[in-house]
Amino acid sequence: xxxxxxxxxxxxxxxxxxxxxxxxxxxxxxxxxxxxxxxxxxxxxxxxxxxxxxxxxxxxxxxxxxxxxxxxxxxxxxxxxxxxxxxxxxxxxxxxxxxxxxxxxxxxxxxxxxxxxxxxxxxxxxxxxxxxxxxxxxxxxxxxxxxxxxxxxxxxxxxxxxxxxxxxxxxxxxxxxxxxxxxxxxxxxxxxxxxxxxxxxxxxxxxxxxxxxxxxxxxxxxxxxxxxxxxxxxxxxxxxxxxxxxxxxxxxxxxxxxxxxxxxxxxxxxxxxxxxxxxxxxxxxxxxxxxxxxxxxxxxxxxxxxxxxxxxxxxxxxxxxxxxxxxxxxxxxxxxxxxxxxxxxxxxxxxxxxxxxxxxxxxxxxxxxxxxxxxxxxxxxxxxxxxxxxxxxxxxxxxxxxxxxxxxxxxxxxxxxxxxxxxxxxxxxxxxxxxxxxxxxxxxxxxxxxxxxxxxxxxxxxxxxxxxxxxxxxxxxxxxxxxxxxxxxxxxxxxxxxxxxxxxxxxxxxxxxxxxxxxxxxxxxxxxxxxxxxxxxxxxxxxxxxxxxxxxxxxxxxxxxxxxxxxxxxxxxx
Amino acid sequence: xxxxxxxxxxxxxxxxxxxxxxxxxxxxxxxxxxxxxxxxxxxxxxxxxxxxxxxxxxxxxxxxxxxxxxxxxxxxxxxxxxxxxxxxxxxx
Numbered sequence: 001x002x003x004x005x006x007x008x009x010x011x012x013x014x015x016x017x018x019x020x021x022x023x024x025x026x027x028x029x030x031x032x033x034x035x036x037x038x039x040x041x042x043x044x045x046x047x048x049x050x051x052x053x054x055x056x057x058x059x060x061x062x063x064x065x066x067x068x069x070x071x072x073x074x075x076x077x078x079x080x081x082x083x084x085x086x087x088x089x090x091x092x093x094x095x096x097x098x099x100x101x102x103x104x105x106x107x108x109x110x111x112x113x114x115x116x117x118x119x120x121x122x123x124x125x126x127x128x129x130x131x132x133x134x135x136x137x138x139x140x141x142x143x144x145x146x147x148x149x150x151x152x153x154x155x156x157x158x159x160x161x162x163x164x165x166x167x168x169x170x171x172x173x174x175x176x177x178x179x180x181x182x183x184x185x186x187x188x189x190x191x192x193x194x195x196x197x198x199x200x201x202x203x204x205x206x207x208x209x210x211x212x213x214x215x216x217x218x219x220x221x222x223x224x225x226x227x228x229x230x231x232x233x234x235x236x237x238x239x240x241x242x243x244x245x246x247x248x249x250x251x252x253x254x255x256x257x258x259x260x261x262x263x264x265x266x267x268x269x270x271x272x273x274x275x276x277x278x279x280x281x282x283x284x285x286x287x288x289x290x291x292x293x294x295x296x297x298x299x300x301x302x303x304x305x306x307x308x309x310x311x312x313x314x315x316x317x318x319x320x321x322x323x324x325x326x327x328x329x330x331x332x333x334x335x336x337x338x339x340x341x342x343x344x345x346x347x348x349x350x351x352x353x354x355x356x357x358x359x360x361x362x363x364x365x366x367x368x369x370x371x372x373x374x375x376x377x378x379x380x381x382x383x384x385x386x387x388x389x390x391x392x393x394x395x396x397x398x399x400x401x402x403x404x405x406x407x408x409x410x411x412x413x414x415x416x417x418x419x420x421x422x423x424x425x426x427x428x429x430x431x432x433x434x435x436x437x438x439x440x441x442x443x444x445x446x447x448x449x450x451x452x453x454x455x456x457x458x459x460x461x462x463x464x465x466x467x468x469x470x471x472x473x474x475x476x477x478x479x480x481x482x483x484x485x486x487x488x489x490x491x492x493x494x495x496x497x498x499x500x501x502x503x504x505x506x507x508x509x510x511x512x513x514x515x516x517x518x519x520x521x522x523x524x525x526x527x528x529x530x531x532x533x534x535x536x537x538x539x540x541x542x543x544x545x546x547x548x549x550x551x552x553x554x555x556x557x558x559x560x561x562x563x564x565x566x567x568x569x570x571x572x573x574x
Numbered sequence: 575x576x577x578x579x580x581x582x583x584x585x586x587x588x589x590x591x592x593x594x595x596x597x598x599x600x601x602x603x604x605x606x607x608x609x610x611x612x613x614x615x616x617x618x619x620x621x622x623x624x625x626x627x628x629x630x631x632x633x634x635x636x637x638x639x640x641x642x643x644x645x646x647x648x649x650x651x652x653x654x655x656x657x658x659x660x661x662x663x664x665x666x
Binding site: 158161164210214496 | 601602604606608609620623626627630633634635636637639653655
């Protein structure tokens, strides 16, 4: 009997030792691994998506908005149907989401093949099948009741006005880590503000996923992206977009841009450039189309630049409107070059108004020489030539203004009529807007306010800087009114409306000389001249119907202005 | 006396167990209710977002223009400005 007791005691002891050993393995050796495995079962974690801010027009309607979308994924351990069947069911629905060209059956086969390849791959058990699927397609997929197919909430960007203002808005693409990021235009410039910050939720839940009320919970709230309220006016945007498309066709130009600005606030009211792209399907376009020509492309301005040089000369008092040009009787020799007028017509008794009205290169070369290198350079710098306009759009590039010391008499003379200098359209309209705003130049700006939940904030106070005197601004405005009425574009002038404008036909420099045939035609103008509601710059690259701005850019400017007069309630004078 | 104490102890233990079970059930069902409320909130928010998105698409100028054209509206072909030299109508 005692020996039996001893055996049982020994057995108990051995079992006890075994249990202690197992406990040691579970608690000490595998403790961390098991604890983390257990945590995975009861700890639920999810990302709280911060909605991206909207981009709104001046009436607070959407130019770029968020839309709910879903990531469709497959979880292989739960999947019961075979890969072929699943891919055949999903492919037509995925195709509904895509803009595709070509044969439908071919596309369908290709999408089904892709899904099947993903499902039969052995790399992982959780497979993302399609991003940014809309709610309608999600519902249709749910109706199919395919086990193992699930959804994760995502966000999709929509641009209700499609490619209109694409260059102003930019687009949302993916960065190298696959995260939504804004590129170009406002999406790029304000990406951080628009993006907000994603949040995080971690809490304990039971086997069925129901949260345990008394369990631990950790939540970091998402910070929503901020809405941008812009100066963009959708009606004006629509008008210029429509007219520019027609204008490009009518005048056979390879590219063109129109920008409309409020000279009193610096607010960009609208901008259109073609060729353009659809920001929703940006991946279907080449990279060259993404850059905004208004801020990224420079051109030799030609005659539109004359208004800046003449206003500088008027501001310095070196000429008056009735000053007679002393050299306008014929071509002007400068160093080894001969400066001629654009039409070889010379008017010996031209005063400064005539010089602007007739767009006289000889007269302007003479004005620039009278102004002198130092004063000319100083004024061009004041007008912001060679400097960033600081507009709130991503991708602004500025052609530098050559060092003053390197300028000779030829440079000074040719700058008088806009040759040998380069500007971007945004620089040109900013400089010209100083004339429209009584000599005070404002920085161009697209966004006027930031808006969050329950708050609104002005972006900047745009006080501006005086670049010419009010008197000089009024004198050059009067000259521009005459130029619009009686200059080479007078045939297209809208009778009765007080428009201040100037045409510019610039040759395109290539490899050290000017192209004989290709031109950039432009027209800058504002109305009404004495109390401007808008200033607009139209540029057409290589128009083929005529090389001259007076026959291309000017009529396009007036066809847009006709609609804008109605919109702004601008009446003819008589 | 002893039996009274034992009886009281059993009552307290019983009460404690009942309360614990009661609160456990409440907690468990509250978790489920919480989840249900969260789902309902998410569904409403999602519906709201979809309605917003529909509004955005319907209020775009492109949609409005298409609708206007469907309804027979056309752009004015010519604009005439009238001078107010003569009175058109005057109340006496």
